Amino acid sequence: MNKKYNRPESLRDSDTHYCPGCGHGIIHHLVARAVDELKIRQKVIGVAPVGCAVVAYDYWNFDVCEASHGRALAVATGIKRCRPKNIVFTYQGDGDLASIGAAETLHAANRGENVTCIFINNACYGMTGGQMAPTTIIGQKTATTPSGRNPFAGDGWPLKLSEILSTLKGVCFAVRTSVSNPRQVHQAYDYIKKAFCSQIDKKGFSLVEVLSPCPTIWQKTPVEAMQWIETEMIKEFPLGVIKE
Amino acid sequence: MNKKYNRPESLRDSDTHYCPGCGHGIIHHLVARAVDELKIRQKVIGVAPVGCAVVAYDYWNFDVCEASHGRALAVATGIKRCRPKNIVFTYQGDGDLASIGAAETLHAANRGENVTCIFINNACYGMTGGQMAPTTIIGQKTATTPSGRNPFAGDGWPLKLSEILSTLKGVCFAVRTSVSNPRQVHQAYDYIKKAFCSQIDKKGFSLVEVLSPCPTIWQKTPVEAMQWIETEMIKEFPLGVIKE
Amino acid sequence: MSGNEAMGLGAFTAGCRFYAGYPITPQNELTAYMASCMRLPGRTFVQAESELAAINMVFGASAAGFRTMTSSSSPGISLKQEGISYLAGAQLPAVIINVSRGGPGLGNIASSQSDYFQSTRGGGHGDYFTPVLSPWSVEEAFNLAILAFDVADFYRTPVLVLADAIIGQMMEPINLNRKPLIRNRKPKRWSLTGAKNRPPNIVKSFFLQEGLLEEHNLLLEKKWQKIKLREQRSSIYGKKKVDCLIVAYGSQARIARQAVDVLSCQGIKAGLFRPITLWPYPDKALKKAASLARKIVVVEQSLGQMDEDVRLALPNKEINFLGKTGGGIPSSLEIVKFVKKLTKN
Amino acid sequence: MSGNEAMGLGAFTAGCRFYAGYPITPQNELTAYMASCMRLPGRTFVQAESELAAINMVFGASAAGFRTMTSSSSPGISLKQEGISYLAGAQLPAVIINVSRGGPGLGNIASSQSDYFQSTRGGGHGDYFTPVLSPWSVEEAFNLAILAFDVADFYRTPVLVLADAIIGQMMEPINLNRKPLIRNRKPKRWSLTGAKNRPPNIVKSFFLQEGLLEEHNLLLEKKWQKIKLREQRSSIYGKKKVDCLIVAYGSQARIARQAVDVLSCQGIKAGLFRPITLWPYPDKALKKAASLARKIVVVEQSLGQMDEDVRLALPNKEINFLGKTGGGIPSSLEIVKFVKKLTKN
Amino acid sequence: MVKFKVLIHKDKCKGCGLCIFYCPLNHLEQSDCLNKRGVKFAVENKKNSCIGCKACFFICPEACIEVYEAKKKK
Amino acid sequence: MVKFKVLIHKDKCKGCGLCIFYCPLNHLEQSDCLNKRGVKFAVENKKNSCIGCKACFFICPEACIEVYEAKKKK
Amino acid sequence: MEKEILISGFGGQGLMSLGKIIARAALKSNKHTIWFPSYGAEMRGGTAHCFVKISDKPIASPFIVYPDIAIILNQPSLDKFRKVIKKGILVTNKDLIGKISMSKNITLKNLPLNSMALESGNIKVVNTIALGLIFPFIKPLVNEESIISTLRESFKRREILKINLQAFEKGLSLAG
Amino acid sequence: MEKEILISGFGGQGLMSLGKIIARAALKSNKHTIWFPSYGAEMRGGTAHCFVKISDKPIASPFIVYPDIAIILNQPSLDKFRKVIKKGILVTNKDLIGKISMSKNITLKNLPLNSMALESGNIKVVNTIALGLIFPFIKPLVNEESIISTLRESFKRREILKINLQAFEKGLSLAG
Ligand SMILES: Cc1ncc(C[n+]2csc(CCOP(=O)(O)OP(=O)(O)O)c2C)c(N)n1
Ligand SMILES: Cc1ncc(C[n+]2csc(CCOP(=O)(O)OP(=O)(O)O)c2C)c(N)n1
Ligand code: SF4
Ligand code: SF4
Ligand code: SF4
Ligand code: SF4
Ligand code: SF4
Numbered sequence A, B: 001m002n003k004k005y006n007r008p009e010s011l012r013d014s015d016t017h018y019c020p021g022c023g024h025g026i027i028h029h030l031v032a033r034a035v036d037e038l039k040i041r042q043k044v045i046g047v048a049p050v051g052c053a054v055v056a057y058d059y060w061n062f063d064v065c066e067a068s069h070g071r072a073l074a075v076a077t078g079i080k081r082c083r084p085k086n087i088v089f090t091y092q093g094d095g096d097l098a099s100i101g102a103a104e105t106l107h108a109a110n111r112g113e114n115v116t117c118i119f120i121n122n123a124c125y126g127m128t129g130g131q132m133a134p135t136t137i138i139g140q141k142t143a144t145t146p147s148g149r150n151p152f153a154g155d156g157w158p159l160k161l162s163e164i165l166s167t168l169k170g171v172c173f174a175v176r177t178s179v180s181n182p183r184q185v186h187q188a189y190d191y192i193k194k195a196f197c198s199q200i201d202k203k204g205f206s207l208v209e210v211l212s213p214c215p216t217i218w219q220k221t222p223v224e225a226m227q228w229i230e231t232e233m234i235k236e237f238p239l240g241v242i243k244e
Numbered sequence C, D: 001m002s003g004n005e006a007m008g009l010g011a012f013t014a015g016c017r018f019y020a021g022y023p024i025t026p027q028n029e030l031t032a033y034m035a036s037c038m039r040l041p042g043r044t045f046v047q048a049e050s051e052l053a054a055i056n057m058v059f060g061a062s063a064a065g066f067r068t069m070t071s072s073s074s075p076g077i078s079l080k081q082e083g084i085s086y087l088a089g090a091q092l093p094a095v096i097i098n099v100s101r102g103g104p105g106l107g108n109i110a111s112s113q114s115d116y117f118q119s120t121r122g123g124g125h126g127d128y129f130t131p132v133l134s135p136w137s138v139e140e141a142f143n144l145a146i147l148a149f150d151v152a153d154f155y156r157t158p159v160l161v162l163a164d165a166i167i168g169q170m171m172e173p174i175n176l177n178r179k180p181l182i183r184n185r186k187p188k189r190w191s192l193t194g195a196k197n198r199p200p201n202i203v204k205s206f207f208l209q210e211g212l213l214e215e216h217n218l219l220l221e222k223k224w225q226k227i228k229l230r231e232q233r234s235s236i237y238g239k240k241k242v243d244c245l246i247v248a249y250g251s252q253a254r255i256a257r258q259a260v261d262v263l264s265c266q267g268i269k270a271g272l273f274r275p276i277t278l279w280p281y282p283d284k285a286l287k288k289a290a291s292l293a294r295k296i297v298v299v300e301q302s303l304g305q306m307d308e309d310v311r312l313a314l315p316n317k318e319i320n321f322l323g324k325t326g327g328g329i330p331s332s333l334e335i336v337k338f339v340k341k342l343t344k345n
Numbered sequence E, F: 001m002v003k004f005k006v007l008i009h010k011d012k013c014k015g016c017g018l019c020i021f022y023c024p025l026n027h028l029e030q031s032d033c034l035n036k037r038g039v040k041f042a043v044e045n046k047k048n049s050c051i052g053c054k055a056c057f058f059i060c061p062e063a064c065i066e067v068y069e070a071k072k073k074k
Numbered sequence G, H: 001m002e003k004e005i006l007i008s009g010f011g012g013q014g015l016m017s018l019g020k021i022i023a024r025a026a027l028k029s030n031k032h033t034i035w036f037p038s039y040g041a042e043m044r045g046g047t048a049h050c051f052v053k054i055s056d057k058p059i060a061s062p063f064i065v066y067p068d069i070a071i072i073l074n075q076p077s078l079d080k081f082r083k084v085i086k087k088g089i090l091v092t093n094k095d096l097i098g099k100i101s102m103s104k105n106i107t108l109k110n111l112p113l114n115s116m117a118l119e120s121g122n123i124k125v126v127n128t129i130a131l132g133l134i135f136p137f138i139k140p141l142v143n144e145e146s147i148i149s150t151l152r153e154s155f156k157r158r159e160i161l162k163i164n165l166q167a168f169e170k171g172l173s174l175a176g
């Protein structure tokens, strides 16, 4: 009997604190798997965000650094500049990356820091109980937009940061993908690997945006949440390679 | 004898502290003139930056608010939301707007705040003695890039924030102009007026980027500085309406 | 009603016209509350992109002459320090609520009183202070939120409300029948309204010309002195003449009150001195209360911060300290034990 | 060489491998200095997009195990408070230089010592302290910059160097012949290098599980106590037994020294006590010095901040205060006058 | 002939049901009993046989499914 | 016929020379003496006549030039 | 008279809302009350608890040292609080908790709450069953009307309300 | 022996660099020295000043109360410092300063420095002329070689250096 697909070495054998059906778990797995596959577990350094994935370091089995809310890419800059031979990536939520951290994100990308950014777009602030994120779609109800996000009431428009970043010369690879079905999960996995490879090849800043379900905040079952990504979110956030 | 072109009422009769040939003086004049022409002196509220133009309130003859470095558009948001009938604008340098204030700028624009942003691009930090700005062009020597800005050494690429902002739905008008010769000055004047008008018409966020000479930091005579804009800066920062 | 909501309602009642905030536990109920009530006509709610943006939006709203507030918790309040210093420098009234949690760093989300130094010693740069109000119940959270606006407007200063996670999250009933007094609603002649029929107004904290900032700061100093003289607030619980005076604030004072009750039952005369203003520190009242006490115990959810103010107020007394850090909370039993041991000797 | 440059050279000499900074007056010469020397091979200079980015880059560089520094001036240091709290919480060594200026708000660019509270009382949130070193000459600026790295590494803590605008900008010669001692360069086993032949390392300040943060903070508390015990530094100038002991630090101590000389000429026995570490405050040495002094005068470029530490150290002494704010600088003549008046009575 | 087997770590399972929904062959279903987390975890049913597509493996947020490929001589 | 006149507030002038450079008719030049700022300020010369194009007016960073239009009957 | 209630369990088990419902009902019965949450271990999924105090006098501390009534919905909660449960009534969730041995001072109600909830059609009513179970013990302070009307306010959707009212009755019937 | 020098003028007049040149030259002459700038009123264009102290003993304060030598390059500087200039030598810039009446203790050198600089081909040498003018008064502490070699280091471009050396000589010749 050949064991074939099992828990990657880079994923600790620990239980997560995530809600049932949460996309973070899926993406943690993909990152760990990609690290294993590329045989970089011993030189990868992750930067964990402040958000639901704050304790990602309890799940991954490699070196991880905390970053204050929104500043993961500044922290990653410090690490990578000091240890250019290590593979450095950040894992950040939409609030972390695109709201409070917008300046750090924009400038790290513009400097072309040779790091990889995994950007979890779940259209909300998960950890703090479901407030509006920059990526919340129009009409979506959240704790801070009780009657739905309304750009005409000053709530702002869904922010497509990946498109924005891809206009920068420092960015070598930018893609938007999702984990809304097994095939997509596999594709997301490929993109994450590709992003790591582009870092290994010293090409500059690589970005993988992943549309990710948050059944709790969306008040949906895990399956409904996946479907909501495919019917609603993708309309606002089309999938595909944005820059390569 | 008909007096025709003289100091606008919105410009106080005070001496500026600017270096000879500095673009800030020219643009202060244009703003004041536009305010006069549109007869909004009694309801305009300016937000002054931290940068060489920090004491713009000593030169303009209307209400002005200070903002901490980079946060002018957050301050303007607070003012405009409270006083939607007033005309609110920020006046910000490239360091203020595009570096430390990048997040506030991006999000105010994305919210479509109905304010006007006058963005003075002089390719450097004037006030602090000539360090690199996000807009510093490749190869340009500054206090922090003594051998010239080198994107391949991690100094980052010249940031075209106006183009980026113009991709946002909240932005109704975005233009890049310059004050590098009298004709351009006049055009800049027209654009500033237009931006104010779009605010009066409640169209959303309007942005006027002005390429502006900083002879002191560039170590050029005032005339040379104007010519440097036309021969060098414009190559990196093409003029024209970006969004309307 | 939770303390968080009570502070929101207090702000609403006080006529807060502009709120900007950024989510953070344990104050999310407050932001959520504002998100609904401040969307009513004439009010504005903005979910800011960050704490920095929030405090600077508040700066703008205040400059425009409106009652305005922001709220956050410890790490977010650290980010607002520059902004608070600017507000103080520009003499802009504003209310800032800190529902504090465990630090340093990301710490945890439990209750903690370890932002006392930051709050009372100007965590931002420069020679300034901010009045700091600290509620010990949901009802007081409501009332102090209102008072904060009044004090802010009267002195033209930012005012902090320092509530810990317990006060923010616990629910208890509040009496809304008594109509609260809203004061200090004079027109703000200095505010930015457009320079119509008057010379331009300028809101600023920048005084480059030699001597100007010194002059300005001495003006501010006068204000701080006036506040020190007039705004000290505190309350006392228990007997006047006591074996042991416990000094505690916020939720910890609640717990200490229970300890005082238990101690009385056990025949030990104990009292509770509770500062309501943390700055200005109610040192006059404390001196008086302490003069009738044999022993002094300071109890805090920290390694000892208010402790310092007590020592400064009572230089000739021995000050005993009981504290827990990082979300640890000295329980009433621990206080009782500590006091008993102390009074035995 | 200016004080700013001397601190840059000190950092370079101490083996600083990563510098991130954002321009601000009056520390621009330091950033400029780093911009040239830190572009050499094996070193990194980053002009960060903001002070927030800078302190967080430093967080990363330190986590990666390298000696690292950032610098700014008052408003920028306020913005770094969250980051400093994180560094303290995550036990990361780093050096932060504050060439302080006049506040609050934008204030001015003159010399000021009004960030004392912020520096010594954890301007950020949470139960933490940072060692604070304060030079009074260009040469000492160089030496303390080096010491800062050593202390930071030894205790795994961020260390502040608090230099005022005078120290930062004034130029005086420094003696570089004596080769400075660089200590505490042990391998950092906790640092992030990739989990090769060892279990993964994690750098964090987050301890959510109940009790964990408390445990962690008590560990930190032990460290603070150890530093308090071992790292107090100060110097004394003038006679031992004096009519008046002047307490001052940084550039103000320089000016006070002149006053001491003038007073001696005029037959008044005066001495200068100069704390070099502002936290931990050298209270033991101060107590000793003060015990031989008839009067105590604290002189600061502020409305009275270090003043509080002196009062805490000497609860039974009368403390006199002479201060100027907002860029005002008590001159040697003013000090002389003040002391003369005081000693006359 | 190649045969596949899935192994579900039942106590890690949070019962989200994603694997069940996305298995093309409905090879998986909810258990009748609760695991120690108190949820009805995913189990194989006996009706269909697994084709080793790994859909369940990739979609599982808890990474608690393993897919084995078993080369068996018939 | 319309005639134009420029008026330069000499003590505001910082001598940057922009007006002089951009005047299409070279109607402006540097003064021989210094103003109270210590710079050679801009003055009209007598050689050429102003056509009222306002180039100087718009380019002057100190806004210290005024351009008058003088309708004169010949 | 004062009753101190501790409720502890997994994040998703509705323990916070249960606490709030009790507190609101106490208010309706004109009693002093404090509800205080502690998200404790983890924000999502993990174990959390809350305190409810009800009294006819003003309440000092929101904290509870030795609860009169404890509702313990999972094993980690029991492990954590075992030592402070020294008296009164203890409701436990048999489905998620192993063997229990407590002092004899304690009235133990160990029931398969999860299964019962699933039976009644919604796993989420675990908390409401527990409410029924403890109700008799807070009756001196909180009357049934207050509870019912609070439930009505808390569950707006009719079906949900119905299931909850039934769950409450079920608990009550087993309270013994 | 100690000399205290004050230099004050417009931002662009090279007063800061003049101060630094004096300080560097003093160093070369093995003296203790402190240079200290005060950007004072305005960052650009406005009035600023700096202090230079030279001594054969260690120097305490960088501040100067009553300077021995004052170089005053514009009117606002004179207005500001008039009161503290009580002794020694005062160099002023006639071009930018109105009438001067000082106490008789003071040796006044009021010369049209701007015009002289323009004459010598570069407005920027105002400061170097002033250096020449005061040199005799610091000679006991700073020797001429040190000054010349510092000028050489400060001005790398040959033409510029030449003009500056000439300006220094010119100042020296008028020092009288
Ligand atoms: C400075 C600061 N501000 C706010 C917070 C509170 N906070 C924690 S996580 C978070 C946002 C989480 O949203 P996101 O980044 O989208 O991550 P998600 O939880 O959705 O995965 C916020 C606002 C904080 N910890 N620190
Ligand atoms: C928080 C903070 N950081 C830094 C500074 C210092 N500072 C003042 S102005 C400025 C930048 C000026 O550049 P820019 O915005 O381009 O304006 P310019 O002077 O070029 O017109 C900086 C960094 C400050 N005052 N506050
Ligand atoms: S709240 Fe959303 S993002 Fe956070 S753990 Fe739950 S499902 Fe995942
Ligand atoms: S430094 Fe540049 S931007 Fe600043 S006043 Fe001088 S010329 Fe203008
Ligand atoms: S591997 Fe494919 S077929 Fe087999 S159980 Fe999983 S999803 Fe079903
Ligand atoms: S996907 Fe994983 S967690 Fe979800 S039901 Fe299947 S095995 Fe359980
Ligand atoms: S108006 Fe035109 S022609 Fe007349 S002086 Fe000015 S630039 Fe020259």
Ligand code: SF4
Residues within 6 Å of the ligand: B021, F008, F012, F013, F014, F015, F016, F017, F018, F019, F020, F041, F042, F059, F060, F061, F062, F063, F064, F065
């Ligand atoms: S443009 Fe203005 S400041 Fe410049 S020389 Fe002409 S008049 Fe003078």
Ligand SMILES: [Mg+2]
Residues within 6 Å of the ligand: A051, A093, A094, A095, A120, A121, A122, A123, A124, A125, A126, A133
């Ligand atoms: Mg999110």
Ligand SMILES: [Mg+2]
Residues within 6 Å of the ligand: B051, B093, B094, B095, B120, B121, B122, B123, B124, B125, B126, B133
């Ligand atoms: Mg600029």
